[in-house]
Amino acid sequence: MAFDIDIIKKVYSQMAERVDAARDVVGKPLTLSEKILYNHLWDGTPKTAFTRGKDYVDFAPDRIACQDATAQMALLQFMQAGKDKVAVPTTVHCDHLIQAKDGAEKDLKHANDVSKEVFEFLESVSNKYGIGFWKPGAGIIHQVVLENYAFPGGMMIGTDSHTVNAGGLGMVAIGVGGADAVDVMAGMAWELKFPKLIGVKLTGKLSGWTAPKDVILKVAEILTVKGGTGAIVEYFGPGATSMSCTGKGTICNMGAEIGATTSTFGYDDSMERYLRATDRSDVADAANKVREYLTADPEVYANPEQYFDQVIEINLSELNPLLNGPFTPDLSTPAGKEMTKKATDNDWPLQVEWGLIGSCTNSSYEDLSRASSIAQQALDKKLKTKAEFGINPGSEQVRYTTERDGILEIFEKLDATIFTNACGPCIGQWARYSDPKNAPKNSIVHSFNRNFAKRADGNPNTHAFVASPELTAAIAIAGRLDFNPMTDKLINEDGEEVMLDEPTGWELPPKGFEVKENGYLEPREDGSSVVVKVADDSERLQLLTPFTPIGDSITGAKLLIKAFGKCTTDHISMAGPWLRFRGHLDNISNNCLIGAVNAYNKKTNFVKNQLTGEYGGVPDTQREYKKEGIWTVVVGDHNYGEGSSREHAAMEPRHLGVAAVIVKSFARIHETNLKKQGMLGLTFDNEADYDLIQEDDTFNFLDLNEFAPNKPLHIEVVHSDGSKDTIKVNHTYNEAQIEWYKAGSALNLIAAQNA
Ligand code: MIC
Ligand code: SF4
Numbered sequence: 117m118a119f120d121i122d123i124i125k126k127v128y129s130q131m132a133e134r135v136d137a138a139r140d141v142v143g144k145p146l147t148l149s150e151k152i153l154y155n156h157l158w159d160g161t162p163k164t165a166f167t168r169g170k171d172y173v174d175f176a177p178d179r180i181a182c183q184d185a186t187a188q189m190a191l192l193q194f195m196q197a198g199k200d201k202v203a204v205p206t207t208v209h210c211d212h213l214i215q216a217k218d219g220a221e222k223d224l225k226h227a228n229d230v231s232k233e234v235f236e237f238l239e240s241v242s243n244k245y246g247i248g249f250w251k252p253g254a255g256i257i258h259q260v261v262l263e264n265y266a267f268p269g270g271m272m273i274g275t276d277s278h279t280v281n282a283g284g285l286g287m288v289a290i291g292v293g294g295a296d297a298v299d300v301m302a303g304m305a306w307e308l309k310f311p312k313l314i315g316v317k318l319t320g321k322l323s324g325w326t327a328p329k330d331v332i333l334k335v336a337e338i339l340t341v342k343g344g345t346g347a348i349v350e351y352f353g354p355g356a357t358s359m360s361c362t363g364k365g366t367i368c369n370m371g372a373e374i375g376a377t378t379s380t381f382g383y384d385d386s387m388e389r390y391l392r393a394t395d396r397s398d399v400a401d402a403a404n405k406v407r408e409y410l411t412a413d414p415e416v417y418a419n420p421e422q423y424f425d426q427v428i429e430i431n432l433s434e435l436n437p438l439l440n441g442p443f444t445p446d447l448s449t450p451a452g453k454e455m456t457k458k459a460t461d462n463d464w465p466l467q468v469e470w471g472l473i474g475s476c477t478n479s480s481y482e483d484l485s486r487a488s489s490i491a492q493q494a495l496d497k498k499l500k501t502k503a504e505f506g507i508n509p510g511s512e513q514v515r516y517t518t519e520r521d522g523i524l525e526i527f528e529k530l531d532a533t534i535f536t537n538a539c540g541p542c543i544g545q546w547a548r549y550s551d552p553k554n555a556p557k558n559s560i561v562h563s564f565n566r567n568f569a570k571r572a573d574g575n576p577n578t579h580a581f582v583a584s585p586e587l588t589a590a591i592a593i594a595g596r597l598d599f600n601p602m603t604d605k606l607i608n609e610d611g612e613e614v615m616l617d618e619p620t621g622w623e624l625p626p627k628g629f630e631v632k633e634n635g636y637l638e639p640r641e642d643g644s645s646v647v648v649k650v651a652d653d654s655e656r657l658q659l660l661t662p663f664t665p666i667g668d669s670i671t672g673a674k675l676l677i678k679a680f681g682k683c684t685t686d687h688i689s690m691a692g693p694w695l696r697f698r699g700h701l702d703n704i705s706n707n708c709l710i711g712a713v714n715a716y717n718k719k720t721n722f723v724k725n726q727l728t729g730e731y732g733g734v735p736d737t738q739r740e741y742k743k744e745g746i747w748t749v750v751v752g753d754h755n756y757g758e759g760s761s762r763e764h765a766a767m768e769p770r771h772l773g774v775a776a777v778i779v780k781s782f783a784r785i786h787e788t789n790l791k792k793q794g795m796l797g798l799t800f801d802n803e804a805d806y807d808l809i810q811e812d813d814t815f816n817f818l819d820l821n822e823f824a825p826n827k828p829l830h831i832e833v834v835h836s837d838g839s840k841d842t843i844k845v846n847h848t849y850n851e852a853q854i855e856w857y858k859a860g861s862a863l864n865l866i867a868a869q870n871a
Contacts, residue, residue, distance in 0.1 A: 120205055121398050123178055124267050128402055131155050131269065131409045138162040145413035147423055148382050149313055149348040152288040155409075156271040158305035166310040168425065169346055172850050174305035179205045179265060179272045180297050183257040184231075184238060185212035185543075185691070186275035186762055188699030190294030191241045192660050193863050194301050198870035200245070200644065203303030207248040207265070208238050209257035213695055216506065216533075216540030217547035224253045224536045233656050234699055237648065244643035245301075254635025255511030255537045258282070258476035261289075262365055263394050263511055268383040268403045268410045273297060273306060277372040277761045277785060278476050278565065283380035284365025285387055286410055288348065290378045291785055293763035295792035295862055302866055307852070311377045312347040314339075315424035317417075318355025320433030324618045325451075325602055327486070327584035328363030329478060329563065331355075332370040333438040334430055337448035342755040344376030345784060347425065351381045352417045355432040360623040361390035362480035369477045370565045373445040375758065375783055382411030386623075393624045394513075437587045439597070441567045442559070442579035444682070451587060452600030459597055464579050467502075470560040471592025472572070473585045474508025474535070475542040478563035481629070483585040484509065484518050486621030487563075488526045490589035490601075493616050495529055498608040502595020503561075505532035508540050513631040520630060541572050544692025548573035561591045566759065568686045570711075574693070586619040657699040662867065663794055665860035666747070666775050668823065673775055673815040674726045676738055676748035678806075680715035683752050685760040685786060687711035689768055698764065701771050708768040709734040709750070716811045724811050735772065742773035749815050751806065752779035757786025766790045770861075776815075778831075778845055780806055791853045794861035801828060801844035808843065812836035823857065825850050 131151075138154035139146050142165045146154070154162045158174035166173050180202070182190050187208045194202075213234060214227040228235065235252060242249040250260055257274070258281035265272070268286030273279065275294050282289035290308070300306045316335060322328070335349070349371055356364070364381045371379035381387075383403055391400040403410060416423045436450040442464060449455045459466050473479075473487050484507070494501055507527050509515035515537050518524050524534055540546060542564045549555040552574030559579045560572065567580035581597065590601040593616070605613040640646065650657045679687070690707050697704035710721040710733065717731075724730070725737045727744065741748050750769060756779035757765060766789035769777070776796035780803045790797035800806055816832040823829065833841045849857065856862040 121402070123205065124270065124399055125402055127155065127178060127270060128406045131406050134161050135409050141165045145415040145423065147313055147350055147416050148410070148412045149288060149311070149350050149380060151409055152269055152271055153310070155269070168310050169312045171310045172307055173310045174307055175271065177204065177271045177273045177300055177306055180300055181257055181261050181265070181272065181274035181279060182206065182208050182297060183212055183276050184208065184210040184234065185695050185698045186294055187238055188234060188657065189763060189767065190275050190297050191238065192699065193294055193298045194245065195241065195648070196660060196863060197298060197302045197866050199302050202245050202247055202301040204300050206301055207250060208242050209250040209254065209260055210235055210238065210252040211256045211538040212543055212545070214252055214536045214538040214540060215545045215547050216508070216535040219533050220536045227252055231696070233654060237650065237657055237699065239637065240646055240648045243639045244646035244648055246639045246643060248639060249637040251635040251637065253512065253536055253538070255513070256476045256479065256539055258369065259479055259510030259514065262362070263513055267399050268387055269406070273300060275761055277759065278369050280371050280376070280378040281365050281369040281476055283368030283371065283378055284361055285390065286381055286383045288378055288380055291372060291761045293761055293766070293785055293789035293792060295763060296788065298863065299866070304866070309346065312425040314344065314347045314349045315420040315427045316349055316351045317353040317420060317427065317429045318351060318432055319353050319429065320355055320431040321358050322432045322435070325437045325586060326432065326435045327586055328359050328366045329584035330435050330438050331430060331432065332367045333440045333448055333582065334435060335428065336370065336374050336440060336446040338428060339374045340446045341373060341444060341758055342375045342781070344371060344374035347376055349376045349379040350412070350424070351379065352412065355430070356381055357384045357386065359386065360482050361386045362482050365480070366477055370445070373565055375755065377784060383407060389624060393629060437584060439561065439581045439583045439587070441581035443567060443569050445565065445567055445582055452598060452603065455598035464597065465557055465559040466597045467559065468561055468591055468595050468597050469558045470504050470506060471588045472506045472541050472560065472562035472564065473588055474510065475539065475564035476510065477565045478585045479508055479510030479514060481514055481517060481625050482621055482623050483563065484514065484523050486619040487585035487589040488523045489620045490586055490593065490616060491526045491530055494593045495526070497614040498610055499593055499606055499614065500609055501530050501593045503592040505530055505592055506535055506541060507532050508535045509537045512537055512633065512635055513629050516631045517625050517629050521625060521627065543695070544571055544574055545695065546573045549575060559597050561588045561597070563588045568684055568759065570692065571686060590616055655700060655703055656696060658701055660701065662864050663770060663860040665794060665858060668821040670747050670775050670815070670817040670820060673747040673749050674741060675809065675811065675813045676741070676750050676774060677709055677712055677723045677734055678715040678751040678809050679712040679753065680718060681713055681753060683712050683756050684758045685762050685765040688757065688765040689762055701767055704764055705768040705771050706735045708738065708772055726812055738772045738774065747773060747775035750774055750777045751809050752777065753806065754780045755783050756781065758783040761785045763789040763793070766793045766795065770795050787848070791849060791856060792862045794857050794859065794864070796857070798829065798845040798847050801846050805843045808833065808841050810835050818842070823849070823854055825854070
């Protein structure tokens with residue numbers, strides 16, 4: 117069925133030889149991350165050691181997962197690659213394109229109506245090319261992967277930044293853009309800069325109200341949204357082994373929020389229990405035989421400072437329940453009085469209107485059971501819940517089992533809306549308002565991972581705070597952002613003062629998991645006769661045409677926008693209502709950078725057209741430049757392109773004629789996405805040059821004809837008064853990536869090779 121024990125056995129059988137060879141070449145004991153990386157080298161047994169943070173290395177991942185919103189573009193690209201079948205086991209999961217509005221049954225039906233064309237496209241492409249297909253309603257990609265495919269010591273990539281969730285089961289699982297996935301589907305190597313390693317030692321034990329979520333909320337506070345960039349975070353210590361496997365998944369999941377390449381944990385009993393509970397005893401048995409290879413060498417955890425580039429220690433016994441937000445996942449506040457002050461000082465609404473539990477981050481059986489133990493107390497103690505509850509189970513298996521065990525019923529008694537097993541409110545697919553732009557200021561709490569502006573409901577005034585499912589439930593009952601369940605009393609319907617007891621729950625269902633229809637479709641063995649249909653006049657899907665190379669001479673390029681402050685992929689290519697155009701490059705390009713703040717007037721989607729002097733929307737203005745054959749440049753701040761793996765954030769500017777993106781620093785996936793699409797992703801050598809760039813600037817690239825690895829480029833910036841500045845910009849392109857640029861895109865190269 118869904119996973120392939122033969123692949124797992126192969127990975128394990130080669131492990132001893134390869135890891136031992138790696139230890140020899142590296143010349144010292146190995147971390148778990150290194151063991152997994154060196155066991156997945158494209159060239160087989162390691163012959164040299166790689167320099168962390170420097171060397172580009174070719175890897176051979178064991179599997180690929182794609183979700184519906186990114187799979188469309190990935191598969192449209194794969195169709196151009198000229199292959200009959202995917203070379204590596206791949207699955208597609210339909211989870212993003214399902215709105216949350218009236219509850220699971222109606223919402224799923226609605227999604228199947230409005231996105232029929234897209235789901236059918238994904239299903240037929242999957243069937244044709246040997247890809248496993250998970251239907252709408254089957255669950256959220258990362259929960260389904262953890263339940264079915266993840267395995268200790270494995271390496272996978274996925275076209276979603278939260279692919280990293282599978283680190284909870286001891287994998288190195290990495291989020292990538294669709295073009296990266298296409299390389300691997302087409303039987304080529306996958307390239308990654310050998311990551312740096314951050315060790316997080318967990319001592320003590322979680323208790324009471326603290327949950328695995330608080331560990332990662334704390335790590336986010338310490339490292340901030342860019343602190344993990346270019347690194348794998350490896351967790352270890354007694355606190356790590358005492359947590360459940362799905363709890364570890366939560367921690368790894370939100371590694372995406374600190375920009376980490378991925379996060380992982382060594383194989384332990386909790387993982388074995390999870391494998392057995394999810395009907396994979398054969399994987400557990402195989403893993404048990406190579407146990408010492410599925411964790412770091414003992415010297416590493418005894419002296420972590422010698423082996424990791426950075427070490428953080430967190431004592432779980434001292435950790436408090438945290439709330440992170442609003443608008444950024446690293447702004448941390450302990451539940452209670454500190455929040456009263458911060459919220460008052462910053463004018464964040466203290467009243468909470470919704471508590472949402474679910475998303476790929478926190479939708480396991482354990483999460484729902486622990487949150488329901490709080491919900492049950494509201495019923496028992498006659499408390500009237502002040503905020504509304506919304507629940508998204510992570511998979512049909514979790515939903516079915518929690519329904520069977522009476523867990524969902526507890527929430528239903530509190531009038532909770534049970535949404536589809538899908539992303540829903542986590543990705544702007546929450547039809548909360550008829551006119552979100554003019555909706556009122558309010559606060560919500562959720563157990564998700566991201567809380568960028570407009571992310572949940574499209575309302576820029578919604579202040580979203582991220583917390584554990586337990587705390588989310590407590591706050592929803594109390595209706596106050598600063599509620600501290602450990603100290604604060606609530607008044608019940610009889611006017612009595614009551615307190616909430618600590619959460620309790622089950623790591624795994626005592627009666628086992630159960631599911632009737634898991635929603636999986638196995639592809640045909642031979643898909644050659646399957647016809648994939650894309651209507652010419654479709655507004656949802658558009659076959660791709662190859663990009664033409666930008667070339668080695670860019671002169672007279674205009675500034676399209678200088679983005680001010682945070683510019684995440686949600687600012688560059690908004691989700692929510694725009695998800696419907698993810699398979700149609702020209703249509704989705706109408707959202708290009710519309711969320712980015714123009715540094716000169718602090719407005720969104722309002723930039724100067726240098727040809728007319730008039731102001732207009734970013735996509736419209738850019739289309740004007742394109743019409744005139746004028747290249748443009750986008751300028752940005754730090755961690756540009758943080759967040760999602762969506763390559764639309766690179767393909768849209770590319771399609772519309774942006775030649776270069778020049779920023780203070782990039783988020784990893786986005787930088788690669790720009791390279792893949794044959795664009796220039798550059799960083800200021802002197803960060804202060806960001807301030808030199810003016811609204812009417814023109815850019816002449818001085819030495820692009822000498823584009824070479826490790827060699828900075830120079831750009832003449834001509835200001836409107838005729839004065840000029842020459843700025844130096846850096847890049848991280850290696851030889852192969854420069855070839856992508858020259859070919860117009862990485863895909864153009866693959867297609868040429870397969871022609
Ligand atoms: C997200 O959480 O932002 C998404 C939606 O899952 C994205 C992928 C996408 O944009 O489709 C991600 O995290 O990569
Ligand atoms: Fe879906 Fe949200 Fe998870 Fe992204 S973060 S995969 S949108 S549930």
